Amino acid sequence: MYEKELTCPYCLEAITIxxxxxxxxxxxxIEDCEVCCRPIEIKYSFDEDELIYFNYKKIEGNEF
Known part of the structure; x- marks a missing residue:
């Protein structure tokens, strides 16, 4: 497993996935934010043991 820190696109809190x-x-x-519990769509790629692509975004319709 690879630990990655990001900023939740909804509540702007730093979280780790x-x-x-x-x-x-x-x-x-799809991972839920550990702070606000809203879903985050995450796309990523590894080449061998190196993270070569990482992107994430809100899922429309989940804003308060």
Whole structure:
């Protein structure tokens, strides 16, 4: 597992997520913010053990 810090796109709090390094080349997951509990769409890629792509965004319709 790979630990990655990001800023929640809803509440702007710093959070940490775990990424599976053994998953397919292009991975897409939904993780809930540990502070505000709203879902975040996360896309990432590893090449061997190196994170080569990481992007995340809000899921429309989940704003308060």
């Amino acid at each position: 775990l990424l599976d390094m053994g998953s397919d080349y292009n991975s897409e997951i």
